[in-house]
Amino acid sequence: TITIAKLRKHSENIILSTFNDDGERHERVVRLETIDGISYVAANHWPRAWYHQALNNPNVEVKMPGTGSFEPYEAVNVVGEEDAYVREIYSFGFNFRFRTGFPPRYFLRLEPRRA
Secondary structure, eight states: OOEEEEEEEEEEEEEEEEEOOOOOEEEEEEEOOOOOTEEEEEEEEOOOHHHHHHHHHEEEEEETTTTTSSEEEEEEOOOHHEEEEEEEEHHOOOOOOOHOOOOOOOOEEEOOOOO
């Protein structure tokens, strides 16, 4: 069955570029979830240095599908009611969580910014 939550969500892969403390660029393919028109990415697996880099330096770059270049974004840590809402819609079943070792999940909202 299709739930209301599934109708509000759209998924696709993007390339997210983060920068470490030395300014070195790191690119990672992540799943973009668009929920009610808002862009989110999640750290779902144990390798998540990119997530910590984005928290330390929220000025990230994103290459969306079908585009030829990276665009500047701000990575915003998702907390509180927004976190609860996103978790409700952006959920995985037991089998996925079991196969990945029950990692903690963290979310970032991607906000476009001017270059």
